[in-house]
Amino acid sequence: MKINIPESDQERIVIVGGGFGGLTLARELKKQNYQVVLIDKNNYHQFQPLFYQVAMSGLEPSSIVFPFRKAFQGEKNIFIRVTEVERVDTDQKQLHTPLGICNYDYLVLAIGADTNFFGNEEIEQKALPMKSVSEALHLRNRILTDYEIALSVTDYEKRQQLIDIVIVGGGPTGVEVAGALAEMKRYVLPKDYPQLNTDEIDIHLVEGADRLLLGMSEEAAQKAQEFLEGLDVKVQLNAMVTGFDGAYATLSDDSKITTHKLIWAAGVAGNKMPGLPDEALVKGRRLAVDRFNRVQGTQDIFAIGDIAYMEEPDYPKGHPQVAQAAMQHAKQLGKNFKRLSKGKEMEPFSYKDLGSMATIGRNRAVADLPGFKFQGAFAWLIWLFVHLFQILGAKNKVSIFLNWVWNYLTYDQSLRLIIRPKEGPADVARE
Secondary structure, eight states: OBOOOOOOSSEEEEEEOOSHHHHHHHHHHTTSSEEEEEEESSSEEEOGGGHHHHHTTSSOGGGGEEEHHHHTTTOTTEEEEEOOOOEEETTTTEEEETTEEEEOSEEEEOOOEEEOOTTOHHHHHHSBOOSSHHHHHHHHHHHHHHHHHHTTOOOHHHHHHHHOEEEEOOSHHHHHHHHHHHHIIIIIHHHHOTTSOGGGOOEEEEOSSSSSOTTSOHHHHHHHHHHHHHTTOEEEOSOOEEEEOSSEEEETTSOEEEOSEEEEOSOEEEOOOTTSOGGGEEGGGEEEBOTTOBBTTOSSEEEOGGGEEOOBTTBTTOOOSSHHHHHHHHHHHHHHHHHHHTTOOOOOOOOOOOOEEEEOSTTOEEEEETTEEEESHHHHHHHHHHHHHHSSSHHHHHHHHHHHHHHHHHSOOSOOOOOOOOOOHHHHHHO
16 A cells, blocks of 8 residues: 555655754755655654753743644645654665555655663663653653652652652753753742752762763863852763662662652664665664765665764764754755756765854853854853744744743743643544
8 A cells, every 4th residue: 555645757755754854855855846755753843952941841842843734835745744664665665654655766864863772771661761842741740740749758768769860961961951950959949849858859960971061172061060060960970870770870880879760861873764774774873874965775765864974084983963964964965956856966965063052051051163162141142042043933933032031030930730641532442
């Protein structure tokens, strides 16, 4: 059975994944002479850099997502299908999905990366990742539920398990989560839970390297650690979490930290796509691509974004797995598809580093921009502007801006709601 997509004399480009790379490429192709099919398991784009603000009750989930169909209203050559790809048949040039088979002339994989637990099954089963809106919402529910329970617990050890939090990974996500939790502890929880002694709450940030923010400058790393420690975050460097049983996190030196919540932000691995040549798979489950983003061992399959591993002279270990790399891949590939349609040769890709930033609460951020390195309030304002500019939809931009202004003025949000999805009769009937 085939997926119901109109046949056309145009060549068909199928894009799997609607993240930064996939969405950007679809927008580049919408006015070109191709039939474009965008496949994603969700019907919306997720703005991943702000997942942590959803988890920390700073933003509503709806403000950082944008429906694909809204983005492509009126576009005649864009077709969206909400499903998952089970495997690729490179010989037949087909994708196998639960909805049926989808043929392609060109296939672009923008499937991104998922949380990497480095083979530790115990941690994978019990830790809290944050790679989707639903996972961020689940983390928010867990934090708030545990604080509600902690109010009624008299045993000190059990109460510590409920209120203490461990974050694993000192990259931008880990640093931003730790800063947001520390501000919640300092400014919000004393008002919401006056009966709870917030001095008992310990927030731990554990990093295996000898400094935070490995992808940024030494100055940024030192300042980020200074900001976090000023917010009473317990930063532990040269330490690794080797186990987590749901009550205690075990470190590489066999010490234990009491906690019911282990937030895992320690690494990513590429999402799997069965059916591709074995030689294309490299470290971190990424797909080796040439300078045209073409997957090794194929002629008509391309990969962009986090899943793509491309070496070039300035980046012998591949490009950083960040949104800017994904969008730059997509824009260049869009231009190359246009060149192909005109019978021209493709042009090789070169990555341009636009800088890195991380925020550690209000008026605290670090920024490494081309030619400039700065920290503090100005870096924080730049971070706000850049992220607000990248959000899709005018309504979302306004909503987030107003939320940030209100939070800045009041140190408070009314978003601390425990919302648990309930399975309805229709969901049961479909299974």
